[in-house]
Amino acid sequence: MLRHAGDLGDRLGARRDVRKRRATTRDGSVRARTIGPRAPRHAVVASRASTQQCDAVRKFIHIDMDAFYASVEQRDDPSLRGRPVVVAWRGARSVVCAASYEARTYGVRSAMPAVRAERLCPDAVFVPPDFTRYKAVSQQVRAILLRHTDLVEPLSLDEAYLDVTEPKSALPSATAIARSIREQIREETALTASAGVAPAKFLAKIASDWRKPDGLFVIRPHEVRDFLEPLPVARIHGVGKVMDGKLAALGIRTVGELRAFDAHALEARFGRYGRRLAELAHGVDHGEVRPDRPTQSISSEDTFAEDVPLAATEPVIRDLAARTWAATRRTERIGRTVVLKLKTREFRILTRSRTPEAPPHSVDELTGIALALREQVALPASTLYRLVGVGLANFCDPDDTPAQSTLFD
Numbered sequence: 277m278l279r280h281a282g283d284l285g286d287r288l289g290a291r292r293d294v295r296k297r298r299a300t301t302r303d304g305s306v307r308a309r310t311i312g313p314r315a316p317r318h319a320v321v322a323s324r325a326s327t328q329q330c331d332a333v334r335k336f337i338h339i340d341m342d343a344f345y346a347s348v349e350q351r352d353d354p355s356l357r358g359r360p361v362v363v364a365w366r367g368a369r370s371v372v373c374a375a376s377y378e379a380r381t382y383g384v385r386s387a388m389p390a391v392r393a394e395r396l397c398p399d400a401v402f403v404p405p406d407f408t409r410y411k412a413v414s415q416q417v418r419a420i421l422l423r424h425t426d427l428v429e430p431l432s433l434d435e436a437y438l439d440v441t442e443p444k445s446a447l448p449s450a451t452a453i454a455r456s457i458r459e460q461i462r463e464e465t466a467l468t469a470s471a472g473v474a475p476a477k478f479l480a481k482i483a484s485d486w487r488k489p490d491g492l493f494v495i496r497p498h499e500v501r502d503f504l505e506p507l508p509v510a511r512i513h514g515v516g517k518v519m520d521g522k523l524a525a526l527g528i529r530t531v532g533e534l535r536a537f538d539a540h541a542l543e544a545r546f547g548r549y550g551r552r553l554a555e556l557a558h559g560v561d562h563g564e565v566r567p568d569r570p571t572q573s574i575s576s577e578d579t580f581a582e583d584v585p586l587a588a589t590e591p592v593i594r595d596l597a598a599r600t601w602a603a604t605r606r607t608e609r610i611g612r613t614v615v616l617k618l619k620t621r622e623f624r625i626l627t628r629s630r631t632p633e634a635p636p637h638s639v640d641e642l643t644g645i646a647l648a649l650r651e652q653v654a655l656p657a658s659t660l661y662r663l664v665g666v667g668l669a670n671f672c673d674p675d676d677t678p679a680q681s682t683l684f685d
């Protein structure tokens with residue numbers, strides 16, 4: 277997961293075998309959805325109960341740390357303060373993980389290729405990411421959030437939703453809670469966070485972005501309509517470029533226009549998502565804060581610095597299987613389906629999967645299945661691959677799996 281050691285080795289001209297090349301990946305992180313212990317069941321029950329009681333006024337906060345990784349770097353190294361900092365591995369295919377606000381004034385954004393960031397801001401200081409440190413700070417922030425409610429849903433290391441309809445703290449309002457959280461984060465981590473307060477989750481997320489950085493924005497229930505009306509539809513979470521284009525083709529550019537559009541027509545055109553869009557346009561969001569989001573899949577993937585033929589992928593598949601297996605040790609749930617993902621030089625994505633009768637019980641079993649799946653790829657031998665991934669999906673609780681392993685325990 278921490279690639280920069282290898283990356284430095286690469287830059288220093290280390291031997292360029294497959295493993296070294298792999299070190300300049302753009303995304304080598306293990307993606308483990310919902311790691312950590314599951315929240316106690318009563319928390320979920322509490323969430324449902326509060327929803328029913330308080331359907332009229334529910335109170336959500338979205339907390340978003342400002343330029344998180346870059347801010348941690350600037351905090352820990354005073355020489356970086358006030359300078360454009362780009363958190364990214366170096367390398368032709370690396371992408372920006374985070375950019376400080378100084379770097380953003382040059383147009384640098386996260387997820388942009390690092391080489392482009394370098395062109396936009398030649399004076400930027402490039403820092404390789406250190407996720408161990410970011411995770412530690414993230415846990416500190418999580419602890420602060422949990423003082424106010426058990427209903428905390430982390431979205432990533434630097435973002436979380438809170439349902440504060442029935443808070444633990446005795447503060448008089450959701451706004452007061454958001455203020456208190458921002459103060460506590462500042463005092464205890466020396467970092468800033470932006471907060472959005474609203475009667476719906478999706479609105480809270482838009483609100484936290486409204487006064488960024490170091491801002492607080494509140495949308496009160498009676499303000500929802502006026503706030504939403506002029507907003508471009510792309511501001512709605514989930515409306516990407518493609519959907520934005522489809523809506524524009526229907527003459528829908530703002531949320532007001534979306535609201536005026538016939539809801540049935542939206543549903544007929546876009547299915548369930550169309551219905552959801554119509555609801556969101558009216559400020560209606562049934563989304564609840566889900567502190568207990570069970571693991572659905574865990575995967576690791578790597579992009580090669582130079583494309584390789586299928587035959588050369590075995591060492592990487594072994595390594596990825598080991599990383600995925602290690603990540604699964606953090607959840608009690610059991611992954612039943614093994615997934616192998618490959619991306620060709622032409623960006624064609626192939627996935628092969630297998631659900632064995634009994635879920636894989638060891639890293640060797642997982643590796644064996646992943647390698648067997650590779651044999652099912654029937655593209656010409658000359659095909660080159662830029663990325664490979666190994667994952668486990670289709671997770672279930674231990675109680676739901678056949679008990680054969682316990683027979684011999």
Ligand SMILES: [Mg+2]
Nearest residue numbers: 340341343434
């Ligand atoms: Mg952030």
